[in-house]
Amino acid sequence: MTYSYIRDGAEIYRRSFAIIRAEANLGRFSPEQEPVAVRVIHASGQVDAAADLLFSPDFVGAARRALESGAPILCDAKMIAGGITRARLPANNEVICTLADPAVPGLAAEIGNTRSAAALGLWKEHIAGAVVAIGNAPTALFHLLELFDAGWPLPAAIIGMPVGFVGAAESKEALIAFGRIPFLVARGRRGGSAMTVAAINALASTKE
């Protein structure tokens, strides 16, 4: 049997984004935020994810300028690093995930935190002006805020989209309250690597 379905990838994207723009409540996003929101909603498969998204007013501009000037992208999870479409990146930007570094289990024991949090201790030389994408571990986002409070230089922009039931919502509220870094968060429990990758891919290029 032959199934009836659209087989053209570009047409699937066009129709998907048209459905999202027809169904989702996008009215509170600025013209530069809207395409980022659309891509994140696309990755979530749910138009009501629009209600979770909060952009600081300076986020899209800060993240785009950083990427265009060659800033690295720092990710808390390998799935995020793996999912970023390299061909969309404007300056062949380096994509860094330190979770698999052999030093991480020892660092985690030393600081009494998860491996996801401890892995961020290896970001120090990369963090100034970087674009940060936290899409898995609430502990990573909390620990990064602690490192900033301890005097680390700040990144250009941060995507805070850890997912889950313990600490995820709280870590994202802490990022909003921190207030010193342009941010995009998905408030509440929803988030994850796919939504985070979609945000990076949308910021990397205005091509839809």
Place this chain on the structure above:
Amino acid sequence: MTYSYIRDGAEIYRRSFAIIRAEANLGRFSPEQEPVAVRVIHASGQVDAAADLLFSPDFVGAARRALESGAPILCDAKMIAGGITRARLPANNEVICTLADPAVPGLAAEIGNTRSAAALGLWKEHIAGAVVAIGNAPTALFHLLELFDAGWPLPAAIIGMPVGFVGAAESKEALIAFGRIPFLVARGRRGGSAMTVAAINALASTKE
């Protein structure tokens, strides 16, 4: 400032699963399906994802037996292949994603379908008795059903969780209607690599 949050990964998992078991409606799942459903819900961040999940009665047993006997895991997206926790796999199972194969763009043009669909044409030697994880492209799931109809050998079990607004829901209903392969699907638009990886990780080991 020091934030108050749980820093022990195992304790975060325990509390997360306890919250899901308290809040989600899991009553229609069998005892062997329930831990798989819990992990998929965990990855989605939303307890109402329980309502989307449909297991064929033979799915968990068929998938577990295949993995224990060394079956490969065939994935439509690199993010899925990258996210599977190798240490949980019972037989050091091979994890295969053919999307980046240099033959794929040519195959896609030849069959007039997406690269995600065309990449599955390279699965033929691996498909018999495999565990299939489709968590990204509806076109991949539709095309795989077409290949089975054209006489391909069948896998042991299939996870059908493509995400999105064009074809995703329809492709999963087509898998359910196909009826000749044990399946787990997330009906509707929701799905994606994180939920798909969670299903594989749950099937790979009963450890929570």
